[in-house]
Amino acid sequence: MINIDLIRKNPQELVERYKKREKDIDLTEILELDKKRRATQQKVDEKKAERNTVSGQVPVLKKQGKDVAPIIAEMKALGEEIAVLDKELGEISDRLNYLLMCLPNLPDDDLLAGGKENNKPIKVFGEQPKFDFTPKNHIELCKDLDLIDYERGTKLAGNGAWIYKGEGARLEWALLNYFIENHLNDGYQFILPPHMLGYACGLGAGQFPKFEDEVYWIDKKGQDSKFILPTAETALVNMHAGEIFAENELPKKYFAYTPCYRREAGSYRAEERGMIRGHQFNKVEMVQYCTPAQNKQAFEELVEKACKLVEGLGLHFRLEKLAAGDCSDSMARTYDIEIWIPSMQIYKEVSSVSTANDYQARRNNTKYRDAKTGKTEYVCTLNGSGLATSRVFVALIEQCQNADGSITIPVALRKYMGGQEKIMPKK
């Protein structure tokens, strides 16, 4: 959520800043409603103040033997006036709040304007592998090595579902273990959150109302229902909703493993077969809560951690700074890690590291108490995948394949696979 003071003070400047996101935002209704809300509240407050004082005197007057009937009648009329105004105030506030909840985050100043086309590679790690044989794509490899069963996955759960089996399951699990151990070593706290979350979590993370139709609802869509999380961020970023941290508790560093469940409605394309995009994929997610002063360093730390994980697998990838329009609506700044998929001749996102600044904290009311001033301020929340396994899996088996059809397991994963060095084709 955007600080409404900023909107009051300089709406035109905000409109300009949103243009970097290629969004035309009209703030006039918000400004009008805000004015109206304050005026109405003032009226209601005055009338309530009157009712409080007058009603409070009733028992006193009664004791003195005075006739209170006229006062009660008067207050009844006043009460009806209050009810009308209160209802009006409620409607104004609801609408205003809804509009504020729909406003995207402000992009950080140093971001380039525009969309995807203005994303900027910052650093390239490793080199594109050269093959002196005809490399297979990951679907062929998974079938020949019997790692993934696509047909039966579809039989069980339809399009966009697959089954990890045998060494495939083991490789996936090894990746998760490798990530987890890394985060533990860096002092992050391991969280296994519930997968079914209440509506407030989606709203607090900034995913609702916009993405209400992109998640799976348990029962029915709506505020009194639950949805299955599309990323562990949704859970992690709401754990401290409504709480006030002491400044010395920050930064707070968490990571969680969960599958991520997404409808991905209408987003499939022919080239995204296999495990490039599925309704369920595994991910380890990192989240930090920190003060605004710690924000920059926390962001760099998360980027570095994500890079280190891919680097440790010896895979070729690049780090990209996203242009304002390509950052998701809740985020002020995002760096993507994109991994090389040889068969597609393209880099695909395996991690997205972002800071929301105080945008999410304002939505779910997460604060800290400044040690010097004693005042409460909103925290900053940051998140980064560390990492999403399904695409790392794809890149890994494609980049590490050999002429004989086997794949070489990265050294970092071997201890999670009983020391095994290669996965050999069956036959």
Add this chain to the structure above:
RNA sequence: GCAGAGGUGUCCGAGUGGUUUAAGGUGCAGCCCUGGAAAGGCUGUGUGCGAGAAAUUGCACCAAGAGUUCGAAUCUCUUCCUCUGCGCCA
């Protein structure tokens, strides 16, 4: 899922319609006392939305929402959660 008991501030806990600061304690902060500390004493002590240059001040908040009433922590309804017991458990 059924039945009973609950949900009050940092925490403990009183409060079952009214003299309006939600008692009292505890914790925390400041001050007094002390050579220093403990004990003791005094003062202060939440969040949100408004008004005001500021001091200050209005409203709201006793799990959440709705209702009854001149007036609700207190009464009614709905929902959520916790505890105890029973039931269910692929």
